Amino acid sequence: MKKVVIVGASLAGLRCAEALRREGFTGALTMVGAEAHLPYDRPPLSKEFLTAEFEEDRLALRIEPYEELNAELILGQRAQSLSLEARRITLSSGEELGFDGLVIATGAAPRTLPIADGISGVMTLRTLDDALRLKGALADRKRICVIGAGFIGSEVAATARGLGLDVTVLEAGDQPMLRGVGPIIGETLAELHRSNGVDLRTGVKIESLEQIGESVRVNISGESSLECDLVLLAVGAAPVTQWLEGSGLALDDGVVCDATLLAAPGVVCAGDVARWPNPLFDGESMRVEHWTNAVEQGVHAAKRLLSDDDSAPPFSTVPFVWSEQYGIKIQAAGRFSGEDRMEVVHSGTDDARLVAIFERHGRISGVIGFSEPRRVMQYRRLIGAGAPFDEALAASL
Amino acid sequence: MKILVNFDLCKSNAVCMASAPEIFEVRDDGYLYILQEEPDETHRAAVEEAVRLCPTRAITVEDQAL
Ligand SMILES: Cc1cc2nc3c(=O)[nH]c(=O)nc-3n(C[C@H](O)[C@H](O)[C@H](O)COP(=O)(O)OP(=O)(O)OC[C@H]3O[C@@H](n4cnc5c(N)ncnc54)[C@H](O)[C@@H]3O)c2cc1C
Numbered sequence: 001m002k003k004v005v006i007v008g009a010s011l012a013g014l015r016c017a018e019a020l021r022r023e024g025f026t027g028a029l030t031m032v033g034a035e036a037h038l039p040y041d042r043p044p045l046s047k048e049f050l051t052a053e054f055e056e057d058r059l060a061l062r063i064e065p066y067e068e069l070n071a072e073l074i075l076g077q078r079a080q081s082l083s084l085e086a087r088r089i090t091l092s093s094g095e096e097l098g099f100d101g102l103v104i105a106t107g108a109a110p111r112t113l114p115i116a117d118g119i120s121g122v123m124t125l126r127t128l129d130d131a132l133r134l135k136g137a138l139a140d141r142k143r144i145c146v147i148g149a150g151f152i153g154s155e156v157a158a159t160a161r162g163l164g165l166d167v168t169v170l171e172a173g174d175q176p177m178l179r180g181v182g183p184i185i186g187e188t189l190a191e192l193h194r195s196n197g198v199d200l201r202t203g204v205k206i207e208s209l210e211q212i213g214e215s216v217r218v219n220i221s222g223e224s225s226l227e228c229d230l231v232l233l234a235v236g237a238a239p240v241t242q243w244l245e246g247s248g249l250a251l252d253d254g255v256v257c258d259a260t261l262l263a264a265p266g267v268v269c270a271g272d273v274a275r276w277p278n279p280l281f282d283g284e285s286m287r288v289e290h291w292t293n294a295v296e297q298g299v300h301a302a303k304r305l306l307s308d309d310d311s312a313p314p315f316s317t318v319p320f321v322w323s324e325q326y327g328i329k330i331q332a333a334g335r336f337s338g339e340d341r342m343e344v345v346h347s348g349t350d351d352a353r354l355v356a357i358f359e360r361h362g363r364i365s366g367v368i369g370f371s372e373p374r375r376v377m378q379y380r381r382l383i384g385a386g387a388p389f390d391e392a393l394a395a396s397l
Numbered sequence: 398m399k400i401l402v403n404f405d406l407c408k409s410n411a412v413c414m415a416s417a418p419e420i421f422e423v424r425d426d427g428y429l430y431i432l433q434e435e436p437d438e439t440h441r442a443a444v445e446e447a448v449r450l451c452p453t454r455a456i457t458v459e460d461q462a463l
Pocket residue numbers: 007008009010011012013032033034035042043044045046077078079080105106107108109125126127152240243270271272273288289290291292294320321322323324
């Protein structure tokens with residue numbers, strides 16, 4: 001392999017580039033990124049970065065000099081199309097780049113709603129530029145309405161409360177964040193918002209948005225409408241695969257890969273964009289939008305690209321996510337839903353500490369913890385080891 | 398190798414503990430403890446994974462001159 005092109009210059013792409021060099025790849029390496037910035041970290045964008053004290057330079061994903069990576073960085077350019085036959089991509093500038101190996105790491109982008117079209121007071125949050133705009137708006141406005149109580153919506157709500165804004169969160173589902181995990185966790189998450197002064201409304205249907213001067217009116221089905229200075233639309237993200245349409249790659253809510261992260265000969269995927277069957281969960285087809293997964297897949301994809309035999313190992317992981325709201329660490333790992341058996345295995349004297357584990361097919365499949373990082377990680381190891389649920393229950397970690 | 402953690406950056410989320418439980422431990426007091434500051438080479442792969450997966454890039458490894 002002489003020339004590798006990585007599309008997407010963020011977490012998965014950068015960690016893949018670094019792993020390629022570590023693994024001994026000495027050929028030409030090019031990274032193409034649609035954003036003008038050097039790779040930066042996204043998790044702080046909904047948290048510390050929105051408050052005053054956190055500076056932009058702390059977001060850098062690479063501390064070592066870029067020269068050491070010996071890669072060509074083409075930033076502010078989008079890959080527009082891929083030809084597998086000709087083995088080249090075309091950039092938005094019209095430039096064409098040939099490759100022997102291709103890494104697809106184009107991540108995900110916020111979903112939008114038709115009702116938000118043309119409403120200037122509506123923002124989404126994914127990029128540094130989005131975060132700078134939001135930070136500016138939070139600094140001089142008083143009332144924010146967050147649509148969608150997923151991870152990003154919940155975090156921005158918490159951060160905005162910390163900054164003293166009036167915060168309303170509107171959620172279509174019946175509980176925030178970890179949807180459908182049952183009443184105990186759902187109530188804990190909802191109470192966290194409410195006890196911190198957020199007006200959280202669940203089971204809400206939004207009929208329309210109207211821009212009225214500087215404010216936005218949110219019209220809610222069956223309720224009186226609500227006025228705010230700013231709306232954050234946080235209704236999830238979709239994998240960025242438009243540029244791959246017609247390329248011949250299988251696209252189905254992500255780029256469909258085999259268990260080793262290979263999408264086609266010499267083409268691998270990593271991060272939020274990748275869909276693959278996870279052997280740790282009976283080959284369940286997954287796409288994971290979490291930070292540690294992007295790092296792990298970036299590294300795995302690099303090794304897969306360099307090993308051209310079919311005996312390459314599969315990528316298996318116990319998906320893990322952390323979030324921080326109101327100073328509480330919320331962590332979840334593995335698979336869980338309201339249909340699975342759940343047991344609370346640890347709870348502190350205050351509501352702020354809680355660990356619950358979930359069962360599927362007799363094994364421990366998931367764990368959710370509040371302010372319990374050690375226990376979450378220990379249960380996560382049991383999930384990875386395929387431990388029987390009863391064993392996990394008895395483990396008293 | 399010598400393990401260094403920048404405790405100003407560390408957020409005690411215990412991700413490192415998943416990679417290298419013999420080296421890192423977050424305790425119930427909410428702090429990260431380094432169990433072995435100078436582990437032997439058998440731990441290198443696990444430690445390097447922890448370095449990569451630490452969300453705040455708080456861990457560094459210093460290699461002493463031989
Ligand atoms: C505000 C926010 C907070 C988060 N907080 C957490 C958290 O607390 N914990 C957690 O586990 N995870 C969190 N995440 C998720 C985590 O950041 C992502 O999982 C991670 O960024 C995925 O990395 P990636 O490289 O796959 O994709 P991305 O980071 O989305 O990067 C993809 C890059 O590819 C570029 N690109 C897209 N299309 C093209 C193209 N055609 N050509 C060239 N370049 C292209 C994009 O511009 C982007 O820079 C958060 C995400 C956000 C947005």
